[in-house]
Amino acid sequence: MLRKGILPIVFGIIIAFAGTRLVACAGPIWADQDEQRFLDAYRGYVDPNATENQLDRADSLYVEALQVLRETYVFDVDTTKFVDDSIADLPKLDLKDKSPENVVGEVLDHSLHDLDPHSAYMSEDMFKRLQESTEGSFAGVGIVIAQDEDKQIRIVSPIDDTPAARAGLQPNDRITSIDDHEMKGQPISEAVRLMRGRVGEPVRLGILRKDKNFDVVIRRAKIEVPSVTAAIIDHDIPYIRVSRFDANTLEQTRDYLKELTKDVANPRGIIVDLRRNPGGLLDSAADIADQFLSKGLIVATEGRGERKMRTYEADRSSFFAGVPMVILLDRGSASAAELMAAALRENGRGIIIGERSFGKGSMQRIMPLSGGGGVKITTGYYTTPEDHIVQGNGVVPDIEVKLKDAEEFDREIDLAHALPPRRRDPRKTITSVDGDKCAAPIEIERLGKDGVKAEDQAPNPQTDEIAPDAADQAKKDDTPHDEVLECAVGYFNNGMLAQYRSQVEPLLRAGL
Structure with a gap:
């Protein structure tokens, strides 16, 4: 049996995988002065029909996220600057869904990505997809993606024996569109959402390889491949x-x-x-x-x-x-x-x-x-x-x-x-x-x-x-x-x- 030495950590580990652990968050917390500046600011960018309950949930999301950041990020974070950047992002948002939770989630995602490429906000749906991928089973095309410096979706690697691999997709291909949705500037979470779907349904990917643009139509499959x-x-x-x-x-x-x-x-x-x-x-x-x-x-x-x-x-x-x-x-x-x-x-x-x-x-x-x-x-x-x-x-x-x-x-x-x-x-x-x-x-x-x-x-x-x-x-x-x-x-x-x-x-x- 592999021996693992574990020093005390703040949060209990629920699931561990390469580079990522799912952990439980702390209990109720209250906004400090900096965080309150953002809570006051974002209300001007949400659906005016939002309920108090929706606003309270979004408030909690932002405040808890900053607490986690202060306590666990690999480096000390200047939270005043983080809040300033979050407020500055609000006028740049171009969202159809202006619910409080979606607005706050989008701002958090941008601000976390500005810290490093792998820190991010995750919706509840993304949690489900994450668990599916680590269990070795999910429905999609079978690729690992990242976002490059100019906000393009880049294929890191197609997974062996999947529709993407059989379609000839290659590392470093850029995905320019998914079913006619332009992808430049879109978060990875959106690319994943659009590529997931029912087994057997086709998805059209626009691909840029070096200086050549072409489309690939791939039928989604349940990705249960031997590793x-x-x-x-x-x-x-x-x-x-x-x-x-x-x-x-x-x-x-x-x-x-x-x-x-x-x-x-x-x-x-x-x-x-x-x-x-x-x-x-x-x-x-x-x-x-x-x-x-x-x-x-x-x-x-x-x-x-x-x-x-x-x-x-x-x-x-x-x-x-x-x-x-x-x-x-x-x-x-x-x-x-x-x-x-x-x-x-x-x-x-x-x-x-x-x-x-x-x-x-x-x-x-x-x-x-x-x-x-x-x-x-x-x-x-x-x-x-x-x-x-x-x-x-x-x-x-x-x-x-x-x-x-x-x-x-x-x-x-x-x-x-x-x-x-x-x-x-x-x-x-x-x-x-x-x-x-x-x-x-x-x-x-x-x-x-x-x-x-x-x-x-x-x-x-x-x-x-x-x-x-x-x-x-x-x-x-x-x-x-x-x-x-x-x-x-x-x-x-x-x-x-x-x-x-x-x-x-x-x-x-x-x-x-």
Whole structure:
């Protein structure tokens, strides 16, 4: 069992996930002089028919939110300035729903986003969607999104085996419209609301990719996708891919690791693929790292004033002990995925091949408010076993594999109001290689039903009009090579990267 050390915290934890905890808020509170200035000001911008009860609920929402901010935000907050900014936002609002709760919620959302990209107001409906996503089940298209500096909705990563992935959506695509609703300047919550709907109903997304605009029509599906897939490469290299961390990921990982252990008697190496993994439940990520570690710190949390709050330590007998390990990362690997990769490397378990990761290493808590809705507040940083911080820095690979025509990609540090980085890992990339030069053909035997991936059997909304025979042939002719994976396999045999094993592994064993 993973051991967790918990120092006293103000709020009881109800549910914890990567970067976010849902906690209970305090009891009744009263507005101070600054908060009263906002309560007086916003009344001039709401529906004149609003009832006293509606106004009281909205008042409570704002006052409680500021109390939470004062007590838990990662840095001291100038609440006078926060209130001034909230009042300044009121004339800029363009809302059809001018109920007190909606007006206050919108202002709170803007003001919290001005602190950092991840602090936000959440409506009651958003709470429900949040719980669905961490349970591994929701109805939508299957993408992780963020808002970039110029207020565009950006795709961080499509989730494997979902309508979005099968439609060919890519990291860094911008969503310009959803069912003809222009999205520039709209909050992430609105984008999520518009993309959710009934199973089978279509949704039209306007996409900007580099300088090309096009529309994609996707049919919504219940997103209950496996978060883990596995394979055997070249008969003796176990491969396991974790696409996100949810409540079911640990069980799936264990099942595949047991199967791989049984099927591969003398493994040359093992590959753990965390590319395009946007994160998820931190407990899940720490538990999966623990499958490969018998001892050592996995991750810790650091709050205001760099005070350590919580630690996760390994105590399991590890799978594939002593077998060389490669962890694959890319620019879409974020949050819990970055922390797991860093934990494995800093405990001397494996090297990292691929790209520098996204760099999201801050921790959020979700706090319900009695006035309705709730707030997501950034309360700290995550730290690695060697006390480095991923936030703003990302995780640097030991061996970088560069892909041809890879476009520029905004990482965490590029987002407006991103938290400043701290204590960067001093490691540097040993070498950088071109993917097309180190790639070589590999043989992959996929585990699971009939050895076929889910997306190979599912209809593609982009090719539904193509006759089945033609679609099958097109798929065979246009199957892309996974150059990074092929290069990583070469690390274990006589491939181009094998020459670096004598440089990398002594450093790994020495913890450097």
